[in-house]
Amino acid sequence: MILYFSGTGNSEYVAKRISKMIQDEVMNLFDKCKEKDNAKVTSQRPWVIVVPTYAWRIPRIVHTWIRETKFTGNKNIYFVMTCGDSIGNARKYLKRLCAEKNMNYYGCIKIIMPENYIALFTTPTKDKALQIIDQAESIIDHTALTIKKGMPLPHTTISFMDRIKSGIVNYLFYPVLVHAKKFYASDHCISCGQCVNVCPLNNIQLKKGKPVWGKHCTHCMACINRCPKEAIEYGKHSLGLPRYTCDKDV
Template identity: 60%
Template sequence: MILYFSGTGNSEYVAKKIAEELGDDMLNLFDKIRGHDYSISHSDRPWVIVSPTYAWQIPRLLYDWLSRTELKGNRDIYFVMTCGGGIGNADAYVKKLSLSKGLHYLGCAPVVMPENYIAMFQTPEREEALKIVEEAEKTIKNISLTIKNGTSFSELSITWKDKLSSGIVNSIYYPLLVHARKFYTTDACVSCGKCEKMCPLGNIHLEQGKPVWGNQCTHCMACICRCPKEAIEYGKHSKGLPRYTCP
């Protein structure tokens, strides 16, 4: 069973490709996370968790869901993480989580996809993004083959910088920088409400037809990147940058 969480589509794309290669079922965790649904999940086939990388770990909202949800049936579990550059030492944290749930951990594999973190980095133009996605196809196929064979992913080479990024930097980064205070809408907003519907934490509501952000933001970038009118900005940084969704 392929379980995935995705803000702007990178992880959804990878999950679909893996599901196609394996002929396996897949489940978007959006509704379960937003609805606080921690009911038992069951799979006769290995669990494959496909996730974006947030500050060199899996997103905390996904970590919380996995911690609270009993995964029954097959005891093997793989993690596949999309990233703009690297996943740091995320492997150590998902391994610890897997073992705490009595699961047989078979590794974590990164897939480099187009950068989507418009709040802090440069998002690619369409042509560049398509090239990166095309280059990721081989990695996705190799990952799928490993899962199909029931073998472990190759161990990643971890540096002191990776450990620092997934450890201290992650613990500081969330409380310091992951907030919604810089989001705002321009006059281009047409009050369609898509941002409200796309927020996995229900952190957006409309007041007089305009989105208002609460205090539960996870910086998934779904609202800003999926706005059909590009009417959402994040401070000054996002101005003029292309909005990225995959494909």
């Protein structure tokens, strides 16, 4: 079974492309997290977790969901991480998580996809995004073939900086940067409620027709990138930047 978490569509695209190649079912963890659904999941085939990279590790919201959910059936688990550049030393923490769950770690691999972290970085134009996705497809397909054969994903060399990024930088990233204080809606807001619907932590409410953010944000960027009127901003950084969602068909 393929489980994916995706704020703007990158990991969803990768998950569905792998699913198409290996003929396995997919499950959206966005909905599971939003509904706080930790009901037992079962698969007779290996597990494939497809997620974005948050500060060089899997998102904490997904890590927590995996820890609190019982997996039955197959004990082998793969991790496929979409990112803009690197996944650092994510495998150290994934191995630890698998050991805690009594599951067999079958490796993790990075898939470079278009940047969506508009809170800090520059999102690509539509043409540039499609170019990046096209370049990723051969790696996605090779990954799917490896999983289909039941082989572990290849190891990569881990540098000192990879260890720092996935270690101390990740620990600092959440308390320092992951908050919703800078989100706001401009006068272009039409009170459609799309931002409320796409938030996996139920952190957004409409008050007097405008979205208001609470304290439980994971920086998935779904609200700002999926707003149909591009009415949501993140401080001054997002002003004028293109919004990004992966709209390419699998």
